[in-house]
Amino acid sequence: MIKGYPRLLLFVLVTIVLLWGLDRLLFGLTSNGALGLYQYRVFILIPLLYITLAVSLNLINGITGQFSLGHAGFFAIGAYLSAGFSKFYASQWLAGMPPSMQGVMQIVFLLIALLIGGIAAALAGLLIGAPTLRLKGDYLAIATLGFGEIIRIMFENANTFGGPRGFTDLPQWTGFGFFWYALVAVGCIAVCRNLLQSAHGLAFLSVREDEVAAESMGINTTRYKVMAFILGAAFAGIAGSLLSHYEGSIYPNGFNLDVSIMIVAMVVLGGQGSITGAVLAGAGLKMLEEALRFLPEFSLFGRTFQPLDLRYLVFALVLILTMIFRQQGLLGHREFGWKTIGIGKRSKVEANG
Amino acid sequence: MVYGVLRMINFAHGEVYMAGAYVAYLAVEGDWFGVRTQPAWWNVTLMVLCAMVFCMLLGVLIERLAYKPVRKASRLIALITAIGVSYLLQNVALLIFGASPKYAIVELSAPATQEAAVTGFRISTGQAILLITTIIFMVLLRIIVQYTRFGRGMRAVSQDMQAASLMGVPSDRVIMGTFALGAALAGAGGAMTAAFVGNQIFPLFGFMPGVKAFVSAVLGGIGNIPGAVLGGLLLGVIEALVGGNPTLTGYRDAVAFFVLIAVLLFRPAGLLGKSVQEKV
Numbered sequence: 355m356i357k358g359y360p361r362l363l364l365f366v367l368v369t370i371v372l373l374w375g376l377d378r379l380l381f382g383l384t385s386n387g388a389l390g391l392y393q394y395r396v397f398i399l400i401p402l403l404y405i406t407l408a409v410s411l412n413l414i415n416g417i418t419g420q421f422s423l424g425h426a427g428f429f430a431i432g433a434y435l436s437a438g439f440s441k442f443y444a445s446q447w448l449a450g451m452p453p454s455m456q457g458v459m460q461i462v463f464l465l466i467a468l469l470i471g472g473i474a475a476a477l478a479g480l481l482i483g484a485p486t487l488r489l490k491g492d493y494l495a496i497a498t499l500g501f502g503e504i505i506r507i508m509f510e511n512a513n514t515f516g517g518p519r520g521f522t523d524l525p526q527w528t529g530f531g532f533f534w535y536a537l538v539a540v541g542c543i544a545v546c547r548n549l550l551q552s553a554h555g556l557a558f559l560s561v562r563e564d565e566v567a568a569e570s571m572g573i574n575t576t577r578y579k580v581m582a583f584i585l586g587a588a589f590a591g592i593a594g595s596l597l598s599h600y601e602g603s604i605y606p607n608g609f610n611l612d613v614s615i616m617i618v619a620m621v622v623l624g625g626q627g628s629i630t631g632a633v634l635a636g637a638g639l640k641m642l643e644e645a646l647r648f649l650p651e652f653s654l655f656g657r658t659f660q661p662l663d664l665r666y667l668v669f670a671l672v673l674i675l676t677m678i679f680r681q682q683g684l685l686g687h688r689e690f691g692w693k694t695i696g697i698g699k700r701s702k703v704e705a706n707g
Numbered sequence: 708m709v710y711g712v713l714r715m716i717n718f719a720h721g722e723v724y725m726a727g728a729y730v731a732y733l734a735v736e737g738d739w740f741g742v743r744t745q746p747a748w749w750n751v752t753l754m755v756l757c758a759m760v761f762c763m764l765l766g767v768l769i770e771r772l773a774y775k776p777v778r779k780a781s782r783l784i785a786l787i788t789a790i791g792v793s794y795l796l797q798n799v800a801l802l803i804f805g806a807s808p809k810y811a812i813v814e815l816s817a818p819a820t821q822e823a824a825v826t827g828f829r830i831s832t833g834q835a836i837l838l839i840t841t842i843i844f845m846v847l848l849r850i851i852v853q854y855t856r857f858g859r860g861m862r863a864v865s866q867d868m869q870a871a872s873l874m875g876v877p878s879d880r881v882i883m884g885t886f887a888l889g890a891a892l893a894g895a896g897g898a899m900t901a902a903f904v905g906n907q908i909f910p911l912f913g914f915m916p917g918v919k920a921f922v923s924a925v926l927g928g929i930g931n932i933p934g935a936v937l938g939g940l941l942l943g944v945i946e947a948l949v950g951g952n953p954t955l956t957g958y959r960d961a962v963a964f965f966v967l968i969a970v971l972l973f974r975p976a977g978l979l980g981k982s983v984q985e986k987v
Contacts, residue, residue: 419783421783421786421787423790482968485968485971485972486968486971489971491782491783491786492782492786493925493971495786495790496918496921496967497967497968497971499918499964500918500963500964500965500967500968501964501968503960503961503964504961504964504965507958507960507961508958508961511958615790615794618787618790622787663801663802664802666794666797666798666801667795667798667799667802669794670791670792670794670795670798671791671795672791673787673788673790673791673794674773674788674791674792674795677777677780677784677787677788677791678773678776678777678788681777681780681784
């Protein structure tokens with residue numbers, strides 16, 4: 355058995371090769387018409403993005419037991435700042451390079467843009483997390499909600515970024531998209547999973563279970579809360595960078611409170627603290643939302659509705675009903691992994707809630 | 708008030724306020740009691756009463772269906788439920804009435820704007836009525852909380868729900884009553900703001916006022932009534948200053964949040980509040 359860094363490297367390489375293979379397969383399917391480009395986008399790409407968002411919020415809301423309603427804010431920061439880098443700087447640099455280099459450099463710049471998105475959001479997470487995480491429950495929820503709104507309003511007023519008309523004509527460097535979207539989602543899941551199985555992971559869980567007890571065991575609870583916030587924010591920022599580099603245009607309204615609440619609904623439904631739950635609920639709710647588009651119109655109160663108009667109603671109901679009937683969410687704290695189907699040995703760290 | 712009794716932010720309070728405003732809209736559209744054709748004070752009072760009754764029922768319904776099942780659970784769960792309820796009501800309103808703003812302005816028989824010569828302030832009749840009614844409601848509320856059996860129950864439950872139950876206070880009923888009372892007041896406020904001040908009614912009608920009320924309360928110090936009044940005034944002034952500044956005007960709605968974060972950072976107990984040491 356290979357151990358340590360070589361093993362990690364092997365995993366990374368295998369993942370990259372697998373995802374690239376899948377990417378080409380899907381590309382083949384869409385180009386010969388077996389899979390509509392629209393269906394591919396709404397049932398594969400966007401759910402992948404929301405898996406990243408839900409898993410990263412799960413780190414804050416589920417695993418560390420805080421309550422953030424401002425995830426869309428980090429998503430926005432990542433999207434806008436990375437797009438700003440690519441549009442205003444990197445694409446100029448790229449244009450000045452010999453054509454043979456451009457293909458490689460585009461990937462390098464995309465990676466840098468993703469990093470910028472992640473780092474900017476992480477810094478914002480630190481900036482907002484360090485003071486507000488002293489707050490509890492309701493206060494934290496409103497403070498983070500406020501933060502999310504401030505970010506949106508700032509981008510709405512920033513003329514450099516197009517203001518309310520949106521930030522458009524961005525370089526679309528992710529191309530077909532699946533490879534990058536999946537890579538980020540898998541990366542986010544892997545980081546969260548490995549974190550949970552480490553000693554740090556136990557510290558995060560202890561903050562959720564009993565802050566006072568955790569502190570008395572010598573755990574710096576504020577530090578772990580801020581760490582969770584930064585890490586969660588960073589992945590949301592990377593997800594934002596992906597969005598702007600795939601869509602080519604972003605709008606402040608795409609990062610409003612509805613988005614934050616939707617991500618919270620995903621985490622709550624999946625089971626706060628369960629990564630698998632966040633993955634399933636993130637993909638499931640997003641696909642459900644898109645599936646509503648295919649239902650026929652209907653009339654109510656003398657007006658005609660698209661079933662899609664009901665989506666926010668669905669999210670609200672998901673929140674309320676989950677809380678009333680199944681507070682632990684679909685999966686509770688359980689995970690679905692290799693050991694569930696009996697492969698591999700049980701890990702020494704067992705999280706129980 | 709609900710916060711004081713339950714120690715839980717009722718996110719849906721703003722939405723009940725919105726519901727009151729929509730009742731006023733329906734009343735004016737449908738010309739109930741002749742509020743549109745022959746407005747007189749008793750017609751308008753009936754309209755506001757309608758809004759109050761409707762919102763009271765709505766409040767009780769919310770409490771029974773959504774909050775009661777989760778009352779024993781952790782605060783986080785109650786919080787998520789409250790956010791869910793608030794969001795649900797917003798979207799129900801969006802479905803029923805659509806996103807376009809509605810108006811429910813009642814033209815009162817008195818001239819709409821009178822100049823108060825002494826002070827030089829301009830105040831419309833509608834605003835004056837709103838102010839006077841608010842004061843009346845505040846006095847009534849004070850009487851209920853201080854001098855009635857129900858008010859005593861409310862205070863007992865707010866101090867210690869379990870002990871109150873042991874002493875024979877029907878805490879379930881008291882909590883429901885508190886919700887009903889709070890919702891009725893919110894409904895009256897919504898209906899009057901819509902009808903007399905002429906604010907637009909739209910599904911997010913209650914959201915910002917709700918958040919701003921919370922920010923005022925935090926600014927002044929939670930549970931401190933003079934503090935809440937001071938906080939509200941300060942927030943209003945700051946917002947007007949920012950809104951009046953041409954370069955900052957786009958940030959008007961962000962102000963409340965900036966203030967909130969600043970207060971929580973530098974003086975978490977609020978301006979007039981004392982900090983309470985958390986006991987373990």
